[in-house]
Amino acid sequence: MSAPKFRNFKxxxxxxxxxxxxxxxxxILAEQREGGSGWVVFVVxxxxxxxxxxxxxxxxxxxxxxxxxxxxxxxxxxxxxxxxQVKAHASTLPDSVIGIGGGSVLDLAKAVSLMLTNEGGSAKxxxxxxxxxxxxxxxxxxxxxxxxxxxxxxxxxxxxxxxxGLNSDFTVYDQxxxxxxxxxxxxxxxxxxxGMDCYIHGIEALxxxxxxxxxxxxxxxxxxxxxEVYLEDHPDSDxxxxxxxxxxxxSIAYSxxxxxxxxxxGLSYVFGYHHGIGNCIAFDVLDGYYADxxxxxxxxxxxxxxxxxxNLSATWSENDIDRMxxxxxxxxxxxxxxxGDDWEREVTDDxxxxxxxxx
Numbered sequence: 001m002s003a004p005k006f007r008n009f010k011x012x013x014x015x016x017x018x019x020x021x022x023x024x025x026x027x028i029l030a031e032q033r034e035g036g037s038g039w040v041v042f043v044v045x046x047x048x049x050x051x052x053x054x055x056x057x058x059x060x061x062x063x064x065x066x067x068x069x070x071x072x073x074x075x076x077x078x079x080x081x082x083x084x085q086v087k088a089h090a091s092t093l094p095d096s097v098i099g100i101g102g103g104s105v106l107d108l109a110k111a112v113s114l115m116l117t118n119e120g121g122s123a124k125x126x127x128x129x130x131x132x133x134x135x136x137x138x139x140x141x142x143x144x145x146x147x148x149x150x151x152x153x154x155x156x157x158x159x160x161x162x163x164x165g166l167n168s169d170f171t172v173y174d175q176x177x178x179x180x181x182x183x184x185x186x187x188x189x190x191x192x193x194x195g196m197d198c199y200i201h202g203i204e205a206l207x208x209x210x211x212x213x214x215x216x217x218x219x220x221x222x223x224x225x226x227x228e229v230y231l232e233d234h235p236d237s238d239x240x241x242x243x244x245x246x247x248x249x250x251s252i253a254y255s256x257x258x259x260x261x262x263x264x265x266g267l268s269y270v271f272g273y274h275h276g277i278g279n280c281i282a283f284d285v286l287d288g289y290y291a292d293x294x295x296x297x298x299x300x301x302x303x304x305x306x307x308x309x310x311n312l313s314a315t316w317s318e319n320d321i322d323r324m325x326x327x328x329x330x331x332x333x334x335x336x337x338x339x340g341d342d343w344e345r346e347v348t349d350d351x352x353x354x355x356x357x358x359x
Contacts, residue, residue, distance in 0.1 A: 003324075005341040009254050010169040013150060015176045017242075022179040024257040026058035029096060032137055036095035039063050041086050043109040045070060045101030045143065049058040052181070053143070054206060057100070064089045070104035073268055073275065076123040076159040083122075083244040093117070096174075102194060103275065105149025106140045106255075110155040110171050113138035122166065123159040128333070131168035143182040143273065145241040146194035146276065148201060148249025150176045156275070162327055163269040178246065179240040183342045193276030193307050195241055196297065199226040199250040200279050203293035204258035210339035211255055230300040242287035256337035259289045263355060265331060266324030280308055289338070313357045 016024060029040055039062040047052050047065035059065055066082055086094065094115055099109025113135040116124050123129055140150040154165030154184075155170050156292075165171075186194075202223040205215050223243035228234040263282035267273045270334075273281065287294050301308055313321075329352065336344040 007254065010153065011250065011253065012173050012176050014174065015178065017178040019179060019181045019239075020175055022056065022182060025098070025141070025177060025277065028139070028175060028177070029058065029098075032095040036091040037090065039090060039092075039094050040096045040098060041066065041089075041094045041294075042098045042100060043068050043082065043111070043112060044099075045105045048100070048143070050157070050214055051099070051101060062090075064094070068100070068101065068105050068108055070108075072272060073158045073163070074104045074108045074111070074156070076121060076126070076157050077158060079111040079115060079122040082108065082112050085165075086112060086116060091208060093136055096139055097135075098139045098141065100141045100143060102142065102144035102190075103149040103197070105118070105175075106142060106147070106149035107155040107157065107165075109138060109140065110135070110149075110173065111151050111157060111166055114168070114170060114226055122157060123161075125166045125168075126159050126162065126164040128167045129169075131170045133170070137174050139175040139177065141179070141182070142178045142184050142245065143241065144190065144194050145183050145196040145238075145245040146196070146248075148198060150178070150247050151246050151249030153253060157259060161266045162330060164330075176246075177277040178242050180242050183238050183242065185207070187304065188304070192300075192304055193229065193274070193280055195226065195244075195276075196280050196283070196300070197276045198222060198241070198245045198248040198262050198292075199230070199297065199300075200283055200295065201252050201257060202226065203290050204252045204260060204337070205255040206302075208233050208255055208258050209340045210337045215251045215253075215255035219255070222247035223252055227296075231296075231303065231324060256333050258338045262287055262328045262331040262334040263324075263352070265335070266327040266356070267359075269327050269331050270323050271318055281312065281359050282355075284308060285355055312359050316356070321353055324351055324356055330354055 042065045097113040100104045101239045115135045116136045154167045156165040203221045205219045222244045229237045261284045264278040267278040339346045
C-alpha cells in the first residue's frame, strides 16, 4: 500500500498588515522596479477613480493604471481585454501587477498577471491546475473584506460556458498589503454581503469532508472574528473583518467550500448576481446542510436590517433552473467536500431543483 500524498500548499509569501500600511506600497514596488523594466500595472476598482485613494496610488509616468468596472462579475472577456491593454502599453512585461479593490478586482489582477505569461485566452485555463507558467509578480490590496481573494489560489471568472476559477499555485499573490483604513466607508449592503462570503467559507470548510486541523485552525478563528463583527459590533471591526477574510481564504486553501458556493455559481452565471449576495441567497435555503450556521446567519441579517432578496424563483423558467443545475453539478471538488467520493449519488437534479425553487 502506497503512502498517502499530501498537498504541497502554497500561501502568500509576503504581507504587510496595519492602518496606514498602504503608504508603504511605493517602497515595496521599488524592490520590483530595481533591475527590471521599470514599469508596473495598477488594476484599480473604478469606484475609487474620483476619490482620495486615487491620489495615493504611487504611479510613475511610465506606469499603467487600469480602472476596472466590476458592476458585473469579472469575466474572461474583461481579463483578455485588460491583458491586451497591458501588452500594448510597452514591449516588455511589467515588473508587477497590483490589484486594488474588492474580491472581483483582486481576481482580475491575478488573472491578468497569469495571462501575460500564458498563451491563449483566459477561458482556456478555467479549471484546476491548468496554468503552465508562473505569473508576473503581483500584489493584492483589498479595499473590501470578506472574499479571501487576497489569500486564495483562484481567480474566479465568468466565461463563455461557465463561472469557474483559474485555480493554480501560480495564481497566489506574491505580496499583499492589508490596510484596515481602506475599507472604511464601504456601503452597508456591500459590507454585509462580502463579509458573509467569509462567514460562509468558514461554515462550509468546518463542516466538510476535507477538514483537517490546518483548515480548522484558520476557519475557527475566522468565524469567531465574523461573529464579533456582525453580532457584537466590535470597535475594531475593520481590523477584525480584514483578518477574518484572510483566515477564511487560508481555511479553504487546505480544505474546500461546499454546497452554498456550488449553488451560487449557478446563480451568478445565469442571472449575474455578485458573489457575496449570491452566496447569501443560496445559504438561506441550506438549513438541511448547515443548520446552525444558517440560523446564526439569519440573526446577522436581522440585526443589520438586510433586505435579503426572496421569492426569486417565481420569475425563473425551467430552462433557467436547468442551466443553473448544470453549472452547479459541475463543481466536483465542492460536492466532494460535502458528500465525499460518492457525491454523484447524492447531487441529483431533483435535489438541486428543489433548492433553487426555494430561493
